[in-house]
Amino acid sequence: MIISSSRLEKALEASLASGADFAEIFVEDTYTHKLDWADQRIDSSLGGKNRGAGIRLFFGQEVVYVTTTDLSEEGLLAAAGQAAAYREGRLHSRSVSLKPLSYDSIFKVGTLPWDMSSTKKTEYLQRADRACRRTNSSISQVKASAKETVQNIQLANSEGLLAENSRHYSTLLVEAVAEDKGQKASGHERIGKMRSSEYFDEVDIENMAENCAKEALGNLKASYAPAGVMPVLLANGFGGVIFHEACGHGLETTSVAKNASVFCDRLNKPIANACVTAVDDGRIPNEWGSIDIDDEGAPSQTTTLIENGILRSYLVDRMGGLKMGLNPTGSARRESYKFSPTSRMRNTYIAPGNESLENMIRDIDYGLYAKKMGGGSVQPGTGAFNFGVREAYVIRNGELSERVKGVSLIGTGHEVLKKIVKVGNDLALAPGLCGSISGQVPVTVGQPSLLVEALTVGGRAQ
Amino acid sequence: MNNERFQELSERLRKKAVQQGLKLELLMATSKQFSCSYQRSKMDRYESNQQQCLGIRLLRDNAEATAFSESLEKGDVDGLFAGALEDLSVANGDESSPLLDPQSYEPLQLFEASISETPIAAKKEIAKSLDESLFAADSRITAAPDIGYEDFESEISIATTAGVEGSYRKNGCQLYAAPLAKQDSQSAMSIGEQARHRFGDLSVHELVNEIKNRVLQKLEVGPIKSGYYDVLIPPRVGQKILSLFATALNGKSVAENSSFLGGRLGQPVVHPNITLRDDPYYPLAFGSRPFDSEGAASQKTNIISQGVLNTYITNSVYAKKLNLKNTANAKRSPRSSLGIGFSNLVLESGSHSYDSLLNWRPQVLVLDQLSGLHAGFDSVSGDFSLQAEGFLYGNGQFQHAVKDFVISGNIVELLQNVEAVGNDPYLSTHFVITPSLAAAKVSVAGS
Numbered sequence: 001m002i003i004s005s006s007r008l009e010k011a012l013e014a015s016l017a018s019g020a021d022f023a024e025i026f027v028e029d030t031y032t033h034k035l036d037w038a039d040q041r042i043d044s045s046l047g048g049k050n051r052g053a054g055i056r057l058f059f060g061q062e063v064v065y066v067t068t069t070d071l072s073e074e075g076l077l078a079a080a081g082q083a084a085a086y087r088e089g090r091l092h093s094r095s096v097s098l099k100p101l102s103y104d105s106i107f108k109v110g111t112l113p114w115d116m117s118s119t120k121k122t123e124y125l126q127r128a129d130r131a132c133r134r135t136n137s138s139i140s141q142v143k144a145s146a147k148e149t150v151q152n153i154q155l156a157n158s159e160g161l162l163a164e165n166s167r168h169y170s171t172l173l174v175e176a177v178a179e180d181k182g183q184k185a186s187g188h189e190r191i192g193k194m195r196s197s198e199y200f201d202e203v204d205i206e207n208m209a210e211n212c213a214k215e216a217l218g219n220l221k222a223s224y225a226p227a228g229v230m231p232v233l234l235a236n237g238f239g240g241v242i243f244h245e246a247c248g249h250g251l252e253t254t255s256v257a258k259n260a261s262v263f264c265d266r267l268n269k270p271i272a273n274a275c276v277t278a279v280d281d282g283r284i285p286n287e288w289g290s291i292d293i294d295d296e297g298a299p300s301q302t303t304t305l306i307e308n309g310i311l312r313s314y315l316v317d318r319m320g321g322l323k324m325g326l327n328p329t330g331s332a333r334r335e336s337y338k339f340s341p342t343s344r345m346r347n348t349y350i351a352p353g354n355e356s357l358e359n360m361i362r363d364i365d366y367g368l369y370a371k372k373m374g375g376g377s378v379q380p381g382t383g384a385f386n387f388g389v390r391e392a393y394v395i396r397n398g399e400l401s402e403r404v405k406g407v408s409l410i411g412t413g414h415e416v417l418k419k420i421v422k423v424g425n426d427l428a429l430a431p432g433l434c435g436s437i438s439g440q441v442p443v444t445v446g447q448p449s450l451l452v453e454a455l456t457v458g459g460r461a462q
Numbered sequence: 463m464n465n466e467r468f469q470e471l472s473e474r475l476r477k478k479a480v481q482q483g484l485k486l487e488l489l490m491a492t493s494k495q496f497s498c499s500y501q502r503s504k505m506d507r508y509e510s511n512q513q514q515c516l517g518i519r520l521l522r523d524n525a526e527a528t529a530f531s532e533s534l535e536k537g538d539v540d541g542l543f544a545g546a547l548e549d550l551s552v553a554n555g556d557e558s559s560p561l562l563d564p565q566s567y568e569p570l571q572l573f574e575a576s577i578s579e580t581p582i583a584a585k586k587e588i589a590k591s592l593d594e595s596l597f598a599a600d601s602r603i604t605a606a607p608d609i610g611y612e613d614f615e616s617e618i619s620i621a622t623t624a625g626v627e628g629s630y631r632k633n634g635c636q637l638y639a640a641p642l643a644k645q646d647s648q649s650a651m652s653i654g655e656q657a658r659h660r661f662g663d664l665s666v667h668e669l670v671n672e673i674k675n676r677v678l679q680k681l682e683v684g685p686i687k688s689g690y691y692d693v694l695i696p697p698r699v700g701q702k703i704l705s706l707f708a709t710a711l712n713g714k715s716v717a718e719n720s721s722f723l724g725g726r727l728g729q730p731v732v733h734p735n736i737t738l739r740d741d742p743y744y745p746l747a748f749g750s751r752p753f754d755s756e757g758a759a760s761q762k763t764n765i766i767s768q769g770v771l772n773t774y775i776t777n778s779v780y781a782k783k784l785n786l787k788n789t790a791n792a793k794r795s796p797r798s799s800l801g802i803g804f805s806n807l808v809l810e811s812g813s814h815s816y817d818s819l820l821n822w823r824p825q826v827l828v829l830d831q832l833s834g835l836h837a838g839f840d841s842v843s844g845d846f847s848l849q850a851e852g853f854l855y856g857n858g859q860f861q862h863a864v865k866d867f868v869i870s871g872n873i874v875e876l877l878q879n880v881e882a883v884g885n886d887p888y889l890s891t892h893f894v895i896t897p898s899l900a901a902a903k904v905s906v907a908g909s
Contacts, residue, residue, distance in 0.1 A: 033545070035552070036799070038718050044799035045549035048530030049538055052513070062505040069514050069532050086508055114545075118552040141719045177720050177842055184722065186842040225847075227688045227870070227907030258501060260607035260642055262649075338511055375837035381607060381642035382649045384865065386849035388837030408838040408847040408868050437608075458838075458847045458868020458907040461688045 001154065001164065002027045003071055005098045008156040011055065011076040012096040016158055018084035019092045020057040020064075022318075024157040026295065027053045027071065028337040033113045034147040037125035043143075045118070054337040055083045061323055065340040098162035103299060105292050106285045109168055110196035113148035121146050124172065124200050131209035132176045138220065139213050140184075141177040146170075148197050155297045163297040168196045169288070169442060171431065174209050178216035185222075185405070187215030188374075188390065192288045192431035192442065215372065215391055218403055225392060225407035225459030231367035232409060232455040233360055233395065237428035238373045240349055240445035242452075243278060244434070245376040245385035246413035247271075251305055251313075252331075253320025254342040254437065255380035262383035262414045266311045272417035274309040275353055282330055282346035288431035289347040289444035296332040296341055303329045305348075306417075317343040335439025342438040349446030353423030357449045360422050362398040368457055369393045369400055370409065375432065383413035386458075408458040416452060424449030465619065465629060471516065471534065472621035475543065479623055482547075485521040485561050487626075489755065489796050490514070490619040498586055499610030500593035505586070507610070517796025520546040521561070525553035528799040560778055561624035565759045567752040570743070572632035577613050580661045585611055592637055592666045599674040600643070602681065608640040608653075613661075618751075626757035634748055635661055636891065637669050643677045650680035650851075650863070652830065657891045659746060676830060679853060684862030686854065686908035692823040693869070693904040694855075696816070697888030699829045700896040704738075704809060707873045708894070709841045711765055712802045713780035713791075722844035722874060726771050732877035734769040735812065740791060742805035749806040749893045756792035760805065763789040777802050809896040812883030821858035822882055822900045828853040829869070844873045850906075868907040876901050 008025055015023040033047040052069040053076060064086045068079040125144045132142040149169040156162045171192035178185050189212040193199050234242055247263070255261040263271060272278075282300030284290050291300045296318050304312050316324070317332035320343050333344040361369065369392060376387025389407045393400045429446035472488045479486035492514040499507040516539065517530040527549035529542040589611040597603055615633035620626060636657040643650050654673035658664050695703060715721040723731060742750050742760035753759055756778055764772050776784060777792035780802060793803030820826055833849040840846070847870040854861040884898030 035549075041554045042552050044526070044528060045546075045553055046528045046530070046797075046799050047545040047549065048517070048542060048797060049533055051531075051533040051538070063507050065507070065509040067511045067513070069512065071533075082510060118549050122552045143718070143720075179719070184720070184842045186720070186840060219843075224845075224870070227868070227905065229909055255607055258605055258607045260605040338513065340507070340509065375834075377833050377837070379651050379833070381605060381640075381651050384833070384849070384851075386834035386838065386868075388834060388847065406840065406843075406845040406847050406870060408834055408849055408870075410834075410849045410866060410868055412866070456866060456868065456907060456909055458849070458870055460870050461690055461905040461907065 002029045002152060003154065005162055007073050007076060009096045009098055010073065011080045012156060012158055013094060014077050014080035015055055015057055015083050016094045017091050018087040020059055022058040022158055024056045024296065025053055026337050027154040028151065030149065030151040030336065031113065032147065032149045034145055035118065035121050035125060037129060037144040038141065040129055042122055050336055052337045053079065054340065055079050056340055057083050059087055061319065063319060063340060067338055096158055097160055098156050099160050101161055101163040101297065103292060106283055106290060107194060107292065108286060110198040113150060113197055116197045124205055127205045128174045128209040131206040132174065132213040135210050135213035136217055138178045138180050138217060139176050140179040143175045145173050146200065157297065161297045163293055165292050167194060170195050170197050170199045172200060172203065174212045176213045176216040178220045180220055183220060185216050185219035187212040187219065190431060193286055194288055194290050195286050218391060219405045222403040222405040225368065225404035225457055226394065227457060227459040227461045229454050229456050231364050232452045232457065233364065233367065233369045234450045234452065235371045236424060236426045236447055236449045238430035238445060239370065239450065240430065240447035241373050241376050241387045243350055243447060244345060244348055244445045245378040245387055246411065246416050248345045248348050249378050250380040250383060250413050252315045252343040253317060253324060256314055257320045257323040260381040263311065269311060270309045271311045271414060272306050272309040273420050275423045276306055276309055276417060276420050277351040278306040279304055279351060280315060280345055280348045284347050287347050287429065287444055288442050291346060294330045294332040295334045298328050298330045298332065300330040300346065315343040315345065317341060333438060333441045335441055339439040342436065344436060344438060344441055345434060345443050347429060347444035347446065349427065349429060350423065350448065350450065352425050352427040352448040355422045355424045357424055357426060360424060360449060360451050361395060361400065364395045365397060367395045369395050378413065385413055386410045404459065410456045410458060416455065419453045420450055421453045422451035468619045471539065475518065476621065476623050478543065479520065485623050487519040487561060487622040488620065489517045489794065491616060491796050493614065493616040495612060495614045496585065497610055497612035498589045500590045502597065503590065503594055515796040518542060518546060519800060520550060522550055525550045527553050530797045561622045562626055562756055562758055562778060564625040565753065565757060567628055567759050570630065570750060570752050572630060572750060574633060574659045577633050577635050577661050578615065588664060588666060592639060595666050595670045596639055596641055599670055600678060602643045602645050602678060603641045604644050605642040606639055607642065608638060611637055620757045622757065628753050628757055630752050634659055634891065635664065637664055637666065639669065639673055641673060641677050643681055645681045648681050648683055650677055652677035652680060655890055657748065657889065679860065680851065680863045682862050683865060684854065686864040686867050686906060688908045689906060690903045691827040691906050692825065693901050694819050694826050694828045695899040695901060696828065697886060697896050697898055699832055700899050701892045701894040702832050702835055704807060704894045704896055706835065706839050706846060707877060708804060708807055710844065711774050713774040713776040713784055713786065714802050716774050717780055717783050720842050722842065723771060727773065729771060730769045731771045731874060732766060732769050733880045735880050735883050736766060736769055736877060737810040738766040739764050739808050740775055740789065740804050740806065741808045744806040744808055744895060746889060747806040747895060748891045749804065751805055754790045754792040755794045755800065758788060758790035758792060761790050775802055775804065804893050807894045811885050811887050811897045814882050814884050816884055816886050816898050819882060819884055819898055819900050820855050824857055826855045827906065828855060846871060846873055866909050870905045870907065876904060879903055
């Protein structure tokens with residue numbers, strides 16, 4: 001417990017004095033620790049604590065949000081008073097009695113970051129460095145970082161909810177730079193789970209580092225991708241960033257409720273090819289994007305977004321639900337107390353189909369196999385999305401041909417969903433960080449291999 | 463957070479560090495933000511944030527560790543010191559990180575009292591006016607997912623065991639809007655912002671006119687074929703292009719062998735039309751400051767002169783490592799370890815008006831928006847592939863808007879092909895200040 005329930009009750013009652021319909025306090029105490037490696041040594045270390053509270057009030061559909069780092073009774077009452085001052089006038093009196101929420105956690109907590117020595121954490125990074133460099137002498141630089149976060153939250157609202165949750169994240173990143181005759185290229189690998197630090201002992205760090213080095217070496221020799229519209233076969237795992245950008249953000253009530261999504265007014269209507277079923281699942285144990293409860297205290301859910309091409313659900317937070325007359329889906333998230341929560345994704349993936357990757361390649365005369373993706377972005381209002389590709393191959397006559405680099409794939413969400421024509425049987429998930437108006441949150445993207453019959457490939461013009 | 467509190471903390475921690483034979487730097491940041499947003503005349507969001515964070519850098523011989531805390535309670539502050547001490551055991555720098563000698567700083571007027579003195583009612587009123595004016599501007603504007611008013615103020619304080627001490631305050635305010643327009647089956651978005659130092663200098667009318675014209679013009683869409691185009695980069699887009707290029711000017715990237723400009727000092731790297739400097743004293747710019755994050759007194763640095771690379775930007779650590787002058791570009795927040803960053807990166811203006819650049823070639827592709835910068839740029843090679851939207855001009859006349867295309871290439875080659883520089887520098891909260899740029903032969907992947 002970060003602060004006492006009686007202090008929370010007093011702050012909620014002070015917030016409600018303005019006549020707000022609803023009041024909520026989100027308290028956070030978060031520890032992070034990160035070691036960065038470069039030039040074959042620890043380059044920097046950073047450990048620290050974020051601690052504060054956000055008070056949110058609803059006046060109908062108007063939202064007031066005030067934050068403070070002063071968690072004393074005086075500090076919270078001052079913040080509550082500042083929030084309540086939004087609506088001047090008669091003082092209202094409402095009492096709040098909080099009742100703790102109990103739930104079964106889907107997480108297993110292990111070694112805490114401060115219980116593992118920095119020396120042991122350094123060893124993980126040393127192993128990554130050695131594995132990268134012994135792959136090839138052209139590897140001229142290896143950077144790596146190990147980061148752990150323990151986010152403790154406490155949430156209370158005027159409906160009497162009192163919830164606590166502890167979230168542990170561990171992530172490892174490796175970047176390799178290959179150099180030859182003045183040319184440079186890079187490779188990247190990342191892993192992450194909602195797990196404590198002992199997770200690093202279960203990771204094949206050497207394999208991860210070797211893959212990173214091979215990506216850099218391959219990009220050194222790769223030619224530039226062609227430009228134009230063509231069939232694109234997207235690899236499984238992080239290839240799911242296409243759905244995340246093309247569709248996921250457009251299904252958040254963050255956009256839909258403002259009439260700023262191409263998927264407005266499309267519930268129970270076809271928005272994708274019939275082979276597409278997509279899910280946003282917050283309940284996968286220990287997965288990077290999972291949560292026990294969301295940042296409004298609602299239990300996390302498994303939400304079917306699209307079923308055989310038909311839109312079945314949006315991702316709904318409390319205010320989005322109020323505006324649209326929908327039930328929340330446990331999707332309210334925020335980076336920290338500094339942000340008001342909005343509906344966001346969790347672990348979002350396209351469900352597997354029946355095709356094999358080999359057959360899908362064989363059926364393409366000329367196109368692109370996008371094997372490894374970078375991130376992307378989208379304008380939900382127009383549906384225009386993009387994502388970067390780190391490793392790709394031209395497909396000619398049903399076979400993988402030359403390796404290419406330096407390419408973005410672009411399209412519009414509502415069009416590309418209808419152009420997914422084949423869905424593979426090899427679902428995989430991959431961790432990422434998603435940025436939006438409620439800050440950066442850990443999410444997982446995922447899919448099996450997918451064939452999109454036409455995407456604009458932003459390579460070099462001939 | 464007042465200065466007395468920082469003084470008390472810094473005295474206690476400096477004493478603790480000296481007793482243990484350590485060197486210490488404290489950096490404290492306090493900030494406040496206020497924002498409000500209307501949607502169709504109804505208040506949508508009203509937010510007030512206050513933050514504080516204390517960060518320390520602890521040094522012993524060649525080892526350095528960083529820690530931070532938003533809680534200033536004694537137990538938490540002692541905890542951050544202990545955490546940094548533990549990390550010192552594994553840190554093993556190959557260069558020393560000297561704390562600088564005490565410096566004197568040029569007084570800069572960066573804080574404008576009128577913003578905090580403006581009543582909340584007036585701030586709500588301007589946000590409401592922006593919302594109502596935007597939707598009244600044209601019936602084809604149907605939504606504005608991002609729109610509103612915000613203001614921000616911060617105070618930075620630094621103290622070290624070597625005697626450096628300093629602090630400054632700065633603030634600003636801005637209006638922003640991202641309207642969505644629809645006509646038949648076409649939809650378009652555009653983004654506009656207006657940052658000022660005084661509340662009274664904000665103009666809803668000016669912002670609405672600017673973004674209304676751009677977003678409505680984007681509805682008149684036509685095709686674009688793949689090929690090479692002569693491109694006009696307006697300042698708002700030039701900021702993004704130059705921020706990508708700027709990653710290679712960072713001394714840390716050069717030292718780590720991950721800069722595409724490594725080993726190029728004294729050589730022509732971009733077109734002779736381009737002169738770039740880091741300028742912490744640029745009038746009315748939001749990146750201005752009297753000292754950097756190590757407490758080094760600010761200085762102007764000529765980075766590129768007529769296309770020739772003079773220097774990288776450095777802090778004390780990387781100046782020594784690269785055998786260069788310390789350009790006073792140490793950058794960190796209390797929540798980060800010591801790095802390098804720009805104050806205001808200024809591309810010197812040329813003589814061409816924007817209208818004359820529309821006529822620079824028989825066909826000119828004007829870039830209006832670039833997306834996907836975090837994913838479509840390789841900071842090691844300089845290669846880029848970015849989603850874009852823009853307008854095609856023929857003989858200086860608007861032809862149609864274009865969307866769903868990608869510009870690709872290498873950022874150094876693009877800047878080598880800048881054949882003309884505008885006379886229209888643009889100030890916003892972005893660290894880059896640039897006029898329009900006309901670049902030849904940019905690869906476009908169209909539909």
